[in-house]
Amino acid sequence: MADRVIAFDLNAARVSGASDGVLPKAVPATPSAPKAPGRARARAELASAYAALLGAQVPAADILEQMLLAVGEATAAVTGAEADEVQPEHIAAVLRVAGMTATVEQIARLSPGQWPALAQMTSGQLVLVIKQEAELLFVYDKTCPDQRAEVALAEFAPFFSGRIIRARTSLRQLESRHAPDTAPEHWFWGAFKAQRRAFVEVALGSLFANILAVAVSMFSMQVYDRVIPHKSEATLWVLALGALLALVLEMALKLARSGLMDLAGRKIELTVQGLLMDRLLGMKAAPGRRSPSQLFSAMREFSSVREFFTASTIGTIADIPFIFIFLALVASIGGNLVWVLLAGAILMVVPGFLLQGKMMKITQSTQGASARAAKLLHEAIYEHETVATQRGADRFKRVWEELTTLSAVKSSESRKLASALTYWAQMMQQATYVTAVMVGAYMVFEGEFTVGAIIAIGLLTSRTLAPLTQLAGTMARWANVKAALQGLEEIAGADQVQAASRSYLRAERIEGEYELRGLEFKYDPEASATVDIAALRIPPGQRVAILGSNGSGKSTLLKLLAGVYEPTAGRILLDGVDLGQLHPRDLRRAVGYLSQDVRLFSGTLRDNLNLTQLERDEDRLYRALDFAGLGPFLRGHPKGLDLPIRDGGEGLSVGQRQSIGWARLWLQDPTVVILDEPTAALDTTLETTLVSRLETWLDGRTAIIATHRVPILALTARTLILQNGRMAVDGPRDAVLAHLTKAKAAGGPK
Numbered sequence: 151m152a153d154r155v156i157a158f159d160l161n162a163a164r165v166s167g168a169s170d171g172v173l174p175k176a177v178p179a180t181p182s183a184p185k186a187p188g189r190a191r192a193r194a195e196l197a198s199a200y201a202a203l204l205g206a207q208v209p210a211a212d213i214l215e216q217m218l219l220a221v222g223e224a225t226a227a228v229t230g231a232e233a234d235e236v237q238p239e240h241i242a243a244v245l246r247v248a249g250m251t252a253t254v255e256q257i258a259r260l261s262p263g264q265w266p267a268l269a270q271m272t273s274g275q276l277v278l279v280i281k282q283e284a285e286l287l288f289v290y291d292k293t294c295p296d297q298r299a300e301v302a303l304a305e306f307a308p309f310f311s312g313r314i315i316r317a318r319t320s321l322r323q324l325e326s327r328h329a330p331d332t333a334p335e336h337w338f339w340g341a342f343k344a345q346r347r348a349f350v351e352v353a354l355g356s357l358f359a360n361i362l363a364v365a366v367s368m369f370s371m372q373v374y375d376r377v378i379p380h381k382s383e384a385t386l387w388v389l390a391l392g393a394l395l396a397l398v399l400e401m402a403l404k405l406a407r408s409g410l411m412d413l414a415g416r417k418i419e420l421t422v423q424g425l426l427m428d429r430l431l432g433m434k435a436a437p438g439r440r441s442p443s444q445l446f447s448a449m450r451e452f453s454s455v456r457e458f459f460t461a462s463t464i465g466t467i468a469d470i471p472f473i474f475i476f477l478a479l480v481a482s483i484g485g486n487l488v489w490v491l492l493a494g495a496i497l498m499v500v501p502g503f504l505l506q507g508k509m510m511k512i513t514q515s516t517q518g519a520s521a522r523a524a525k526l527l528h529e530a531i532y533e534h535e536t537v538a539t540q541r542g543a544d545r546f547k548r549v550w551e552e553l554t555t556l557s558a559v560k561s562s563e564s565r566k567l568a569s570a571l572t573y574w575a576q577m578m579q580q581a582t583y584v585t586a587v588m589v590g591a592y593m594v595f596e597g598e599f600t601v602g603a604i605i606a607i608g609l610l611t612s613r614t615l616a617p618l619t620q621l622a623g624t625m626a627r628w629a630n631v632k633a634a635l636q637g638l639e640e641i642a643g644a645d646q647v648q649a650a651s652r653s654y655l656r657a658e659r660i661e662g663e664y665e666l667r668g669l670e671f672k673y674d675p676e677a678s679a680t681v682d683i684a685a686l687r688i689p690p691g692q693r694v695a696i697l698g699s700n701g702s703g704k705s706t707l708l709k710l711l712a713g714v715y716e717p718t719a720g721r722i723l724l725d726g727v728d729l730g731q732l733h734p735r736d737l738r739r740a741v742g743y744l745s746q747d748v749r750l751f752s753g754t755l756r757d758n759l760n761l762t763q764l765e766r767d768e769d770r771l772y773r774a775l776d777f778a779g780l781g782p783f784l785r786g787h788p789k790g791l792d793l794p795i796r797d798g799g800e801g802l803s804v805g806q807r808q809s810i811g812w813a814r815l816w817l818q819d820p821t822v823v824i825l826d827e828p829t830a831a832l833d834t835t836l837e838t839t840l841v842s843r844l845e846t847w848l849d850g851r852t853a854i855i856a857t858h859r860v861p862i863l864a865l866t867a868r869t870l871i872l873q874n875g876r877m878a879v880d881g882p883r884d885a886v887l888a889h890l891t892k893a894k895a896a897g898g899p900k
């Protein structure tokens with residue numbers, strides 16, 4: 151054991167490398183201890199090794215990001231002290247995000263059943279203990295040939311704090327690993343399934359509430375048939391008290407039931423809303439997808455789904471099965487009279503079923519018109535300047551009036567139909583009552599029936615049919631909800647950048663070698679290809695400029711290379727791996743994309759720079775701004791990084807926005823940079839300064855730049871020219887430029 155390297159401080163530079171089998175002295179962790187910048191990363195590597203031991207492949211870079219997020223949430227303050235803030239609780243939280251179940255535990259003594267786990271030493275260091283055999287511990291040590299070292303328990307114990315982070319593979323993870331073909335739960339009804347326990351309780355509550363509800367009709371029957379003829383006051387009181395008690399119990403049960411339903415409804419709503427937002431954010435930017443305004447209004451329509459599935463609807467549905475209990479009761483009291491009720495019940499709901507198609511049509515046109523109106527409103531507000539200066543107000547007003555008229559007419563049609571259905575159901579309920587009493591009266595004439603029985607049946611009729619009146623109202627709203635669900639279904643079922651059902655290749659580091667094979671991309675399947683490149687190779691670290699006239703396909707090609715769009719045909723390989731195979735997280739980390747139009751979001755400038763929320767170092771944010779040429783402006787600004795960015799991303803000039811794009815790119819520090827006209831909005835002074843900084847910053851990075859600017863061209867070594875999406879020229883920059891100048895001088899095509 152003399153030659154092993156003890157890994158007790160794999161994650162802290164200060165004592166790692168203790169060599170001769172003697173345990174490092176415990177270093178008390180003091181708040182003033184010097185910062186260890188690599189420590190958070192080392193902890194992430196250790197957690198990644200632990201996850202791998204449990205069969206989950208989670209790159210350290212992912213864990214590091216999650217860790218910084220967890221630390222950020224915990225401290226809520228943005229400071230530079232990233233390293234020492236990573237506590238076992240944060241690591242456990244990160245392992246949970248990776249899909250495991252993880253806890254931090256205090257253990258009294260070391261026993262084999264506890265491992266593998268991360269053990270915290272008295273110095274605060276973490277050690278990955280793989281297993282325990284007799285008096286030996288096997289600990290992870292990446293410097294050993296088989297990545298493990300043996301340590302005697304007696305050597306380990308004095309430095310062990312007693313705290314461990316223990317993770318286990320969750321059932322969900324086991325399922326996805328070993329039974330990946332199981333059909334995933336439906337995005338909406340699946341959330342209901344998860345609440346089935348609550349629904350069983352609701353059904354039980356409904357059963358008892360409905361049984362108790364019979365009490366009033368039984369009370370009336372007894373009073374008319376027994377109490378009144380015998381004038382027995384005592385019985386009257388007993389019966390009345392019994393009926394009152396039943397009513398109070400029924401109310402208590404219904405209250406409890408609606409509380410349960412509210413809780414379940416809230417949980418369902420939160421799950422579904424979270425899932426929809428995940429799907430929306432994770433959606434592939436595929437051409438032909440629903441337009442942003444359609445997506446926007448589909449999401450807004452969720453409110454009608456939420457309103458529908460409130461306690462009252464669920465209560466109505468829960469009461470429906472008990473109609474049969476009441477009918478059985480009526481049959482036992484009134485015999486054939488039950489057919490009257492049954493016929494009434496059917497007549498009450500049939501129109502609701504028959505008119506569903508018509509309701510659906512009206513709903514679709516109402517929703518279509520209101521979605522278009524919402525889009526128009528959005529444009530009128532956000533593009534107000536263009537509308538005003540280009541004298542577009544009249545057109546906007548005309549379209550607005552058309553849409554609002556259509557939507558008003560259609561929604562009033564739908565309201566009329568809904569009220570007609572409800573009134574019909576109410577009328578049928580009353581008509582059934584009248585018929586039942588009439589038939590009952592004939593039965594009294596025949597001597598088959600008592601007066602009490604008629605009273606009881608009258609009450610039971612109202613009771614039996616009441617849920618159906620509510621059902622008619624519910625059915626009138628169902629078309630609306632169904633249309634909303636269909637819109638949301640498209641969001642929930644949209645192709646995702648990271649599909650849950652497949653596994654991706656993980657790449658800790660991407661060098662940046664591109665290879666295009668038979669690449670083709672079409673926005674419109676009917677039209678010719680916007681990009682069509684048979685073969686192209688870009689070695690790692692090369693700087694390539696892409697030239698071409700407007701609409702030649704430069705931006706589209708860059709989006710394809712950045713993985714924003716997927717090729718319609720052919721392949722794009724990055725470091726020999728198809729872009730579609732690479733894990734989206736690794737791709738996004740390694741490939742920086744600066745689009746032509748840099749977008750800002752409402753919040754502060756800090757929020758806009760730190761979209762990942764991983765940046766905890768204010769100094770780094772300022773250095774990024776310095777790189778992008780915005781440093782002096784913001785240092786002189788009274789609000790600095792807290793400069794508010796208004797709704798719609800207003801608050802900075804177009805050039806400043808492009809600088810923000812550069813600052814974001816600098817913070818991301820990617821190995822591949824894809825830039826679309828990256829200095830088009832910058833003034834020449836800033837462009838020159840930036841280009842001089844890029845000389846060194848671009849070193850070792852693959853850069854693919856669409857540009858018309860000479861200073862940027864000077865940074866590149868190779869020039870590609872696109873013509874109608876095809877590669878017209880590909881060669882060394884100077885040769886291509888010389889050729890272009892000659893062709894221009896000769897008056898030929900550019």
Ligand SMILES: Nc1ncnc2c1ncn2[C@@H]1O[C@H](COP(=O)(O)OP(=O)(O)OP(=O)(O)O)[C@@H](O)[C@H]1O
Nearest residue numbers: 437673674680698699700701702703704705706707
């Ligand atoms: N989202 C889109 N949907 C449909 N067609 C599009 C879309 N974006 C671009 N196009 C079409 O694809 C073609 C190439 O556009 P692209 O933006 O790639 O050109 P570009 O070379 O970058 O032009 P520019 O120099 O003006 O930025 C154009 O004819 C354009 O009409």
